[in-house]
């Protein structure tokens with residue numbers, strides 16, 4: 639590990655969109671080393687091996703459960719004096735079903751992972767970027783950020799937090815050399831749907847979903863251009879903007895019907 643090479647930290651890099659983002663960052667810019675974080679040590683280790691071999695970059699693995707309070711601080715401590723130039727806050731989970739049926743511990747873990755750890759990592763790692771006058775932050779939100787989402791109420795609210803935080807920080811950081819981009823994908827073919835127990839939802843069942851690689855390509859391009867919000871796919875852009883043209887009270891019912899179970 640070298641302390642002075644530019645480095646990108648990717649959370650949730652053991653699969654899905656995070657793995658695709660790590661692959662894309664490694665392929666696009668061989669000047670960057672990578673730090674990969676998630677819980678699955680084996681999957682991180684094999685991705686790290688592959689990226690080291692194929693791109694001759696330094697790849698460090700940090701096993702971290704970011705749903706645990708205090709985990710973001712531990713991750714920052716594990717980085718030591720490592721310089722982070724690109725922060726990709728991607729790790730996140732969903733919970734499908736009525737809010738009152740959700741497992742309380744799973745709900746708390748989701749709030750901690752999707753919002754608190756993301757905000758804490760941003761707060762901890764961006765000051766050094768600002769001091770250097772350059773840095774990129776990519777926050778993985780969702781099209782869910784643009785509307786309330788009955789049957790995934792807590793998840794949609796976490797993504798609204800990510801989008802709101804990112805847009806506000808983009809304004810605060812104008813002229814600092816640090817940019818922040820909220821990547822807002824629609825449904826993507828990853829382990830997310832199984833993890834959220836939403837395989838039966840009309841939103842995804844029987845649909846051809848965008849791939850994680852397509853999503854990551856849009857995200858990295860938008861981040862490199864310093865765009866504040868990136869929504870991959872025209873249909874998703876229309877869907878994300880449509881609540882603006884509807885009476886607010888109608889939107890929750892429309893979203894509930896769209897993601898109700900298909901049977």
Ligand SMILES: NC(=O)c1ccc[n+]([C@@H]2O[C@H](COP(=O)([O-])OP(=O)(O)OC[C@H]3O[C@@H](n4cnc5c(N)ncnc54)[C@H](OP(=O)(O)O)[C@@H]3O)[C@@H](O)[C@H]2O)c1
Pocket residue numbers: 649650651652653654655656657675676677678679702703704705706728729730731732751778779780781822823824825826827828829830831833
């Ligand atoms: N797929 C979609 O339809 C979709 C759409 C919009 C937005 N998103 C967002 O995209 C991001 C990535 O999701 P994905 O679709 O790639 O899902 P995924 O395939 O399930 O991957 C989730 C990643 O997050 C990591 N993760 C989960 N819990 C964690 C924890 N407690 N601590 C640390 N890492 C954890 C997982 O690694 P470990 O299990 O190894 O910890 C994995 O690397 C999430 O923020 C999600 O909300 C997904």
